[in-house]
Amino acid sequence: MDSQKNQFDPTLFVRKELQQFSPYTPGEQPGLTTSTIKLNTNENPYPPSPKIQKAIEEVIEKGLLRKYPNYHARKLQELIANDYDLDPNQILVTNGSDEALRLLFQTFIGPGDTVVAPDPTYSYYPVLTEQMMVGAKYKAVPVLENLHFDFETLKKSEGKLLCFAHPNAPTGIEEPKEKLLDLIRSFRGLVLSDEAYIDFTDASASLVSEIKHHPNLLVSRTFSKSYALAGLRVGYIIGSLETISWIRKLKDSYNVGIIDQVIAETSYKDKEYFLTKRTLVISERSRLKTNLESLGFTIPDSSTNFLFCKPKPGISPEHLYLSLKEKNILIRYFSYGICKDFIRITIGTKEENDILFQSLKALV
Numbered sequence: 204m205d206s207q208k209n210q211f212d213p214t215l216f217v218r219k220e221l222q223q224f225s226p227y228t229p230g231e232q233p234g235l236t237t238s239t240i241k242l243n244t245n246e247n248p249y250p251p252s253p254k255i256q257k258a259i260e261e262v263i264e265k266g267l268l269r270k271y272p273n274y275h276a277r278k279l280q281e282l283i284a285n286d287y288d289l290d291p292n293q294i295l296v297t298n299g300s301d302e303a304l305r306l307l308f309q310t311f312i313g314p315g316d317t318v319v320a321p322d323p324t325y326s327y328y329p330v331l332t333e334q335m336m337v338g339a340k341y342k343a344v345p346v347l348e349n350l351h352f353d354f355e356t357l358k359k360s361e362g363k364l365l366c367f368a369h370p371n372a373p374t375g376i377e378e379p380k381e382k383l384l385d386l387i388r389s390f391r392g393l394v395l396s397d398e399a400y401i402d403f404t405d406a407s408a409s410l411v412s413e414i415k416h417h418p419n420l421l422v423s424r425t426f427s428k429s430y431a432l433a434g435l436r437v438g439y440i441i442g443s444l445e446t447i448s449w450i451r452k453l454k455d456s457y458n459v460g461i462i463d464q465v466i467a468e469t470s471y472k473d474k475e476y477f478l479t480k481r482t483l484v485i486s487e488r489s490r491l492k493t494n495l496e497s498l499g500f501t502i503p504d505s506s507t508n509f510l511f512c513k514p515k516p517g518i519s520p521e522h523l524y525l526s527l528k529e530k531n532i533l534i535r536y537f538s539y540g541i542c543k544d545f546i547r548i549t550i551g552t553k554e555e556n557d558i559l560f561q562s563l564k565a566l567v
Contacts, residue, residue, distance in 0.1 A: 226330065231533055240558060242549040243533040245372075245400075245509050247431035249480045249552070251466075252473040258465050272461035279468050283439065287411050295447050296467075298458045300399060300425035300438030303450075304331060307421065307440065308364070310450045311393060314338045317362035319390075321345075321352045323373060323542055325397060328366045346541070350374045350503055350511075354382055358389040365390045368397040370404060373537065373547045375505030377404050384410075387417050393446075396422045402429035402481060403488075404506035411441055418443045428508060429481055430470045437467040484508050484550050491548070491556045498560075498567050509549045518567055520546045526566050532559055 231243055262268065276296035284291040297303040308331040312318060318332045322343035332341040344356050352367070365386075370377040387394045387410075394417075396410045401424070411422050421442040427433040437459060440450065459467075470477070492502050492510055499515030514520055524536035524546055535547040551559065 238531050240532045240551060240555045242551050242559060243535040245428060245549045246433045247428060248555060249431055249483065251431040252470045252476045254469050254473050255466050258469040259462060262461060262465050267461050271457050272459065272464055274457065276459050276464045279464055282468060282471050290444060293444055293447055294439050294441050295451050296439045296459050299436040300423045301327060302458065303423045303438050303440035306450050306453050307395060308335060309453050311364060312339050317342055318364045318366060319360045319362035320366045321357065323540055325368045325372050350376055352378055354386055357386055363392040365392060366395045366397065368399065370400050370506040373542060374503060374511045375507040375509055376503050377408060377506035380408060384413060387420055394420050398422055399425045399428055400507035403485060403508050414441060414443065421446065426467050426470065432470060435463055435466055437463050487553060487556055488550045491550060494560045498564060509547055511545050511547055513545050514567065520544060523566055527562060530562055532562055
C-alpha cells in the first residue's frame with residue numbers, strides 16, 4: 204500500500220493545457236534583514252494611515268470576526284461611488300486588483316479570442332490569457348523607440364479585449380488622455396485601463412469619468428501602491444452596470460474579509476494623510492531622477508512611484524542589479540525585450556534613495 208502511494212504521479216492527472224503553462228513571476232520577496240533596502244516591487248515606502256489600528260480594534264471589540272463580511276464590500280463601494288458620481292453597483296471590490304483582472308478575463312475571453320496589449324506593459328496580462336487554456340491569443344504591440352504606445356498599430360488591432368497600464372509599467376510613462384480616448388473609441392472590443400499607479404500623477408488623468416461616455420471601458424484600481432496596503436490585497440474594477448454584473452457572477456462568495464474592508468475604508472477616508480505621503484513620493488521621485496541623470500542614466504518622465512532607468516553605454520543593467528543585490532539593495536531587472544537595457548527602481552524614503560544613489564555612483 205505504501206509503495207503504491209509513493210509511486211503516485213499527479214502529473215498523470217494534470218490538465219494537458221497546464222504542461223507548458225508559465226506562471227506570473229513576482230519580484231523577489233526574500234527573507235529581509237533590517238538592512239535590506241527593498242526597491243523592487245513598487246511598494247510604498249511610508250506606512251499606511253495611522254487610523255487603521257483603531258479601526259481594527261473596533262472590529263475585534265464588536266465581535267465581527269466571527270461573522271461573514273459584507274458580500275459586496277458595500278461601504279467601500281459607496282465611498283468610491285460618491286467620489287466619482289457612480290452607482291455603487293458599477294464597482295466590484297476584489298481581493299487585490301489582480302483578482303479583478305482574472306475575473307475580467309474569465310468572463311469574456313474564450314476559444315479563439317485575442318487579447319491586445321502594448322509591449323511592455325503589466326506582465327500578468329499574457330499569463331491571464333494563457334490561463335484561459337482554451338486557445339486564446341495574446342497580441343503584443345511593441346512600444347515605439349521613445350517608449351510610448353504605438354497608437355496607430357493598436358487602433359488597427361483586432362481583438363475582444365485591449366489592456367494597458369495607465370500610467371504604463373514598467374516604463375512609468377503616462378500617455379496623453381485624448382490619445383487614449385481616441386484608442387478606446389477606435390477599438391471594437393472591451394478596453395481595460397489598469398490604473399494601479401494613477402494616484403502618482405494628476406487626478407484628471409484618470410479615465411474613470413469617461414466610463415459613462417464609453418460603455419466598453421473598464422478601469423481597475425488597487426490599494427497596494429498609493430495607500431501602502433500591498434500586504435492587504437484589496438482592489439476594485441469599475442465599468443458599466445451591465446458589464447460589472449457579468450463579472451460579479453464569477454467572484455468568490457466572500458472574496459474580501461471584514462478586516463480588509465475596514466482597513467481599506469479607513470485608508471480611503473483619510474485623504475489628508477494620503478495626500479501628504481503621495482506628495483513625499485512624488486518629491487522624492489523628482490529628486491532621485493535628477494541625481495541618477497547626473498550619473499548618465501537616461502530616464503523617461505515618470506508618473507508612477509518608480510523610475511525606468513537606462514545606464515549609459517558600456518554599463519550592464521544586469522550587473523548593476525546583481526551588484527546592488529550583494530549590498531542588500533533590491534531593484535528590478537527584466538531580462539527580455541527592450542526591458543533588458545533598463546533597471547526599474549521603486550521610489551524609497553529619502554534615506555533609502557540616498558544610499559541607493561551613493562551605491563550606484565560607486566558602481567558607475
